[in-house]
Amino acid sequence: MSNTITPQKASHLLAAFMAANTPVLLTGAPGIGKSSIVEQAAASIGYDIILSHPVVSDPTDAKGLPWPSKDGASATFLPFGDLARAINATRPTLWFLDDLGQASPAVQASYMQLLLARSVNGHKLPDCVTFAAATNRRSDRAGVSGILTPVLSRFGTVIEVEVSVDCWTQWALGAGMPPELISFIRFRPNLLHVFDPTKRSNDMENFPCPRTWAFTGKTLNMALPEDLEFTAIAGAVGEGAAFELRAFLKMYRSNMPSPDKIILDPDNAPIPDRPDMIWAVCSALARKASDSNCGRIFRYAERLHGDGKSEFATLMVKDTTRLHPEVHDTPDWTRLAVSEFGQTFLG
Template sequence: MTLTTFDVQTATDALSAGTLTAERRQLLAADHLIALTRVSRTEPGTDADVQALALATAANLPVLLWGQPGIGKSSTLVQLARGLELPLETVIASVHDPSDFAGLPVVGADPAARGVAMAPPDWAVRLHRAGHGLLFLDEISSAPPAVQAALLRVVLERHVGSLALPEGVRIVAAANPAGSAADGWQLAPPLANRFVHLAWVHDPDVVVRGLGGTWPRIPLPRLDPERLEASVARARAAICAFLTVRPDYTHRMPTTAAARAGAWPSPRTWEMALRLLAFGYAADADLEAVAIAIRGTVGDGAGLELMAFLDRRDLPDPERVLAAPADVELPERGDLVHATLTAVVDAVARNATRERWEAAWHLIARLIRTVPVDLLAAPAMQLAALRQPEWEPPAHLDGLGPLDAMLVWGA
């Protein structure tokens, strides 16, 4: 049970006292009623976007929540800080000057020998003294370019003036799209490329349940200490393998200003994606939440291709499928079945023998009973094109039904 601004018991005691004037009793009753409307309880949030925020926060990566005004970005951060038991410092970036983040020069007794210190603001000092906390930078898309430039060092290097923020300080920002922000600016690409970008939208069911007195809380992912080193090794192997296959995604800055203000792939964001993937493996996190966080780091295109690549890496070995096409265990999802068959046809193309070619047809004959024919059509036609003139069409083609009519056989 949470009560944010007014102690109900204190109000009850005051109202029961007989020494108050009628006007004062009415104001206390009003305060009591307001406090009651703010009483709520929480339950663990199961939404994938909420879990993606928790994953990125646990990984101590700067997060940027994009959403329309009034959908609860600020209240989400209050709930996040409370759930993590972290002190919260809220800074409205749009009303600050660059010097509020870069620091104000303070001349000491001997500036020639000691230099001039850049004094940090009070909120940075409080976070430094606490040793941990949650820094919430609100309305950063309404901050002018000079302020955004000053924020670069805060977000990346964790320095405010001459003061270094402790490693235990998490950074989360919020922004409204340029079209709905007050005097909004597009986010500068160097600043945008330092965040995990998450779209924050309202869920009517969550809002209704919250207004009824129960709001979701943001549970941190539970890391398995026995899996930490293996998770990092697995994440490194996955990212490196993907970028070896798709080197064009190593750095790809978008061409439009709006796209550059969001998530896009660069060596910096791939390092962030690696950390997110390692945390996902170590916590056995929900795959959708991991995908949302990674797409918020390297962009939709690279993120979706990475997740599809990881799906394919977990598919059966094509050589094992060709060795026992009638017995090997196959995935159930249609897209993974298609990926498995494509990998098998590619394996046959690399080493085309009649035995391997016929084994692939055995697999297709098995799949035609369980999956839609459109998932099999393209791989089957590629396999048919691999036929050598001396190879007879497989004897069991009569069982392929509508697929048989699509196939074109060479001489």
């Protein structure tokens, strides 16, 4: 599909279409973060969100409830629930229809007037309300029967979201995900999303995807006993990915150089040879960075660069600035920017 884009670009595009009051439909595999993209885009431009799940809705939810007049001679449609919230909205608001493709044709059709004419049964939506929707694809075998053609044509654009390791790790850094998990995904990027509906022999086993790795991060933050931790992780991402993560965690927890010791003596601290260990060290250092110690972390990055490990050094500096933008205001950042490594890093 030619209009496949990363989550970060999808968020920027969606925000632009929201500001132009034009509906957007996001498609993609299960668990890749379509709902999070919508939330991020709405937050970026200060929109409230009305979240609807058409798959568990009735057509009257989008049309209003038939209500007789006092004399019983006529009837009108009475808005309720999400429809009433949208009609009465006074602030910029995004009405998000999640998992639209799983809804019945009757429910999908009930949204047609709202999406294009922006009115239904005598009730008009205010100009401050716009729409977005998300769906899996029929090929994902996620209960999607498709989206009615006249409904599809009411969206200003339909874009497919692809998995991006860089976008996921950037999100993970700001979401409190443990550095060992971020390091593991960078070391084994092909495990970020492993979904083939044609090869799933156990329909009760979960699979690796951005959503289930986020659950794994929360599990790691619980500091469970090792046996319970493995059981919980296997239940989140499947046994195969859990075995690989467990092997990585054993290395991380037993052999990784201390980030605190590296910060104390960045000129003499050891530089690991194994890529998985370097990823772990870089993620841990970025998490511990501050405006008072960033100079020592930048010095270690320069040593990584001089040791032929520029990719790791660059990502460590990027992670540091994403997590701690205040380092841009330090003399240490100025020194880094004019250094040989900084010139390469800043391009």
